[in-house]
Amino acid sequence: MQNTPHLVSDVMTGTVAAVDREARFKEIVETMERWQVSALPVLAGEGRVVGVVSEADLLPKEEFRESDPDRLEQLRRLDDVRRAGALTAGELMTGPALTVRANATLSQAARTMARGSVKRLPVVDGQGVLQGIVSRADLLKVFLRSDEDLAEEVRYVVGELFTAPVKDLRVTVVDGAVTLSGRVRDTSLIPVAARLVRAVEGVVDVEFDVTVPTAARTRTPMAGPQR
Secondary structure, eight states: OOOOOOBHHHHOBSOOOOEETTOBHHHHHHHHHHHTOSEEEEEETTTEEEEEEEHHHHHHHHHTSSSOOOHHHHHHTHHHHHHHTOOBHHHHOBSSOOOEETTSBHHHHHHHHHHHTOSEEEEEOTTOBEEEEEEHHHHGGGGGSOHHHHHHHHHHHHHHHOOSOOEEEEEEEETTEEEEEEEOSOGGGHHHHHHHHHTSTTOOEEEEEEEOTTOOEEEEEOOOOOO
16 A cells, blocks of 8 residues: 655655845846746755745836835835835845745645645745745645555555444545445444545545445535535
8 A cells, every 4th residue: 555645745846946035136036937936935044944035025126116106005015115125035035934844744734825825835844944845736746646546545544444344345436536335334433434534645525325234324425624
C-alpha cells in the first residue's frame, strides 16, 4: 500500500525563487518574470522569511505613476500609497509572512491559505529559514492518485476498523468516489468508517451500501467537510 501524502513535505516545491530585503524594484520584477511566479518570499539574515512581495504590492507604482491620489484616496489606501513610493523588497513586502512547517498536514496548510486569502505559503523550519514553497495546486495533487491506489488504502483502513468478521465487504472506487458494499455485523461503525475513509488523501466522496446478517439494508452518504 502506498502511503498517503499527509504532509506539506510530500507535495512542496524545494527550489524556490526569493529576494532579500534590499532587492530593488526592478530586480524583483525581473525575478518574477524569470521564474514565472507572482510572489516571492523576502529573506533576511541566513535565509529567514520576513515577508512576501507580490505583484499586487508592485502595481501601485504603475497605478499612481501619472497622477497623485487626492487626500481622501490617500487616507483610504495608505498602504498602496506607501508602496507607490517604495524602492526595495523590505519596503514593498507584506509582513510578517504567513508560513507553514514541512511537517504540517495538508489540511492545516489549506486552512492557513484560506484564512489568509493567499495562493501559496513559504515552508520554513523551526528558525523560520526557507525550505520550500507550497501552492494551492500542490495541495490538489492528492486528487491525481489512481482509483487503484485509493482502493488499496481504503481496504486497509476498513480492515483495521472492522475487527469483527466482515463478509464480502467490497471496495469500489470510480473517479475518486468510494463505495463500500457487502455485509457487516456492526453498522454502528459505519459513521466512523465514513470519517476515516474521507480522511484518505484523494477521496472525493464515500457511500456505504451494506447489509447486516438480518438483511437490513443501510446506506450512509459521506458527511460534508467539517469546519
